[in-house]
Amino acid sequence: MNQQFNISNTTLWLLGGIIAILAISSITGFILSRVSTSEGNRKTIDNLNSRIRSWWVMVAVFSAAMIIGKGGSVLLFAFTSFWAFREFITLTPTHRGDHRTLFWVFFVITPIQYYLVYINWYGLFCIMIPVYAFLFVPIRNALAGDCERFLERTAKIQWGLMICVYCVSHAPMVLTLDIPGFKNQGANLLFFLVTVTQLSDVFQYVFGKTLGKHKIAPNVSPNKTWEGFIGGILTATLLGAGLWWATPFSPWQAAGMALAITLLGFAGGLTMSAIKRDRGVKDYGNLIAGHGGVMDRIDSICFAAPVFFHLTRFFFT
Amino acid sequence: MTAAVIIWLTKFITGASVRWVGCDPVPKQRVYFANHTSHLDGVVLWSALPPSVRKVVRPVAAADYWMAGPIRKYLAMRVFNAILITREHVSAKNNPLTQILTALDAKSSIIIFPEGHRNDGGEPGEFKSGLYHIIKKRPDIEFIPVYIDNMNRILPRGEFLPVPLLTCISFGTPINVAKNESREEFLLRARKSVNDLRQT
Numbered sequence: 001m002n003q004q005f006n007i008s009n010t011t012l013w014l015l016g017g018i019i020a021i022l023a024i025s026s027i028t029g030f031i032l033s034r035v036s037t038s039e040g041n042r043k044t045i046d047n048l049n050s051r052i053r054s055w056w057v058m059v060a061v062f063s064a065a066m067i068i069g070k071g072g073s074v075l076l077f078a079f080t081s082f083w084a085f086r087e088f089i090t091l092t093p094t095h096r097g098d099h100r101t102l103f104w105v106f107f108v109i110t111p112i113q114y115y116l117v118y119i120n121w122y123g124l125f126c127i128m129i130p131v132y133a134f135l136f137v138p139i140r141n142a143l144a145g146d147c148e149r150f151l152e153r154t155a156k157i158q159w160g161l162m163i164c165v166y167c168v169s170h171a172p173m174v175l176t177l178d179i180p181g182f183k184n185q186g187a188n189l190l191f192f193l194v195t196v197t198q199l200s201d202v203f204q205y206v207f208g209k210t211l212g213k214h215k216i217a218p219n220v221s222p223n224k225t226w227e228g229f230i231g232g233i234l235t236a237t238l239l240g241a242g243l244w245w246a247t248p249f250s251p252w253q254a255a256g257m258a259l260a261i262t263l264l265g266f267a268g269g270l271t272m273s274a275i276k277r278d279r280g281v282k283d284y285g286n287l288i289a290g291h292g293g294v295m296d297r298i299d300s301i302c303f304a305a306p307v308f309f310h311l312t313r314f315f316f317t
Numbered sequence: 318m319t320a321a322v323i324i325w326l327t328k329f330i331t332g333a334s335v336r337w338v339g340c341d342p343v344p345k346q347r348v349y350f351a352n353h354t355s356h357l358d359g360v361v362l363w364s365a366l367p368p369s370v371r372k373v374v375r376p377v378a379a380a381d382y383w384m385a386g387p388i389r390k391y392l393a394m395r396v397f398n399a400i401l402i403t404r405e406h407v408s409a410k411n412n413p414l415t416q417i418l419t420a421l422d423a424k425s426s427i428i429i430f431p432e433g434h435r436n437d438g439g440e441p442g443e444f445k446s447g448l449y450h451i452i453k454k455r456p457d458i459e460f461i462p463v464y465i466d467n468m469n470r471i472l473p474r475g476e477f478l479p480v481p482l483l484t485c486i487s488f489g490t491p492i493n494v495a496k497n498e499s500r501e502e503f504l505l506r507a508r509k510s511v512n513d514l515r516q517t
Contacts, residue, residue, distance in 0.1 A: 053319055082481075086481050086483055087483060089480075089482055090467060090482045090483040094470060096437075096473055099473060099476055099480060100476075100478075100482040101469075103478050103480050106480060106481055116397065284333075285483060286334055287332075313473075
């Protein structure tokens with residue numbers, strides 16, 4: 001129950017490393033903006049620089065949450081879920097009959113899920129949404145009396161809840177894992193998860209922009225190419241392996257974990273893109289300049305977090 | 318102070334993103350006319366305006382709703398500086414049009430919902446003739462169509478708890494009235510100019 005942790009030297013090294021990478025990116029972006037002349041490049045570079053600026057803000061918020069401790073991290077991911085879910089539901093046509101169900105989901109079920117993370121009640125954490133919320137949503141919708149497209153509407157709310165709230169809540173849940181010889185270092189594990197998924201996204205983008213030719217799924221995501229995929233996954237896996245000293249894993253295990261995270265992150269990005277294409281939009285929102293919405297930024301974490309959590313829990317605790 | 322809290326709260330609940338598609342956010346004298354699906358429409362539109370524009374703008378609102386109870390009354394009179402109009406028993410004395418024209422002559426901009434009542438969402442309902450009379454009498458003012466998206470899902474008619482979805486407010490290109498255009502033609506065109514902002 002008592003999982004208080006203070007920021008360790010290892011975490012400080014990790015944060016320092018990220019800040020160094022960002023500083024180098026900002027300088028590179030500045031130089032690129034000075035040398036580029038053509039109109040097409042200009043646009044890409046402006047977008048790149050606005051992405052980098054947003055990264056500074058995201059890293060600052062994430063670091064602050066980590067330094068505050070478990071409460072800070074849980075709260076940060078709770079708000080992330082809340083915002084991603086509102087982007088998801090905004091994009092999904094719901095009916096008048098869903099109104100009160102949605103109120104429950106936003107203001108009762110989501111906070112309870114994160115409270116369960118905070119008090120480390122693993123059993124209920126695992127089943128609250130898949131069992132109780134799963135049943136609650138159709139019951140409440142049925143009580144509202146609107147039968148039109150009932151299954152479709154109910155399924156959309158359930159699915160959004162699973163992806164945006166249940167899956168994401170596994171990220172802060174890694175803080176509670178009790179790993180022998182790795183006491184009170186959950187923060188480093190969370191750091192590993194978030195850093196590897198995000199680096200994988202970044203390198204897929206970089207390799208895709210520079211070398212990308214062969215599209216993987218042109219109907220779903222025109223920006224995803226084999227070159228970006230292979231380059232991004234390999235680089236992020238190697239970097240993840242290089243972070244083994246901050247985790248309970250050996251270098252090979254860290255590489256395996258990083259590979260699993262990056263593959264799932266890729267799958268997450270692809271799946272969430274399919275929904276965007278179906279709804280005819282490019283981004284889920286516009287909260288994060290250059291990136292789109294919160295959902296656009298965390299789609300990879302949605303899919304990677306639960307698998308990372310359970311792999312670590314199964315093999316290392 | 319109250320205004321700042323309301324603006325902040327509205328932006329938090331509705332995540333308001335604002336698109337100025339057909340005009341710029343400048344403090345010109347204007348009539349903003351929008352679709353109406355929720356009690357929060359006026360507040361959301363008012364909060365979305367930049368401070369310099371908000372200072373000169375007065376929402377037109379129904380007196381029967383906003384004079385009911387001290388809190389609503391305080392908000393309408395002190396915070397939103399609303400023009401409260403009567404919806405029933407209109408006579409020459411309390412003609413809403415006179416109130417609106419007086420406000421316009423005092424250099425205020427106004428926010429108006431020409432449907433006259435809340436609609437269930439999607440396409441805006443039929444426009445009442447007030448908008449036509451205003452533009453005929455004050456043709457030099459800019460008339461800006463505004464589409465408020467999703468408010469019917471955030472706080473629909475008959476609900477009292479909002480669901481925090483994201484709204485989007487689009488400001489379109491100013492419209493004016495042609496010399497030989499009939500009332501019906503103009504009102505249809507005005508309604509279309511609002512509806513056209515839905516998907517773009």
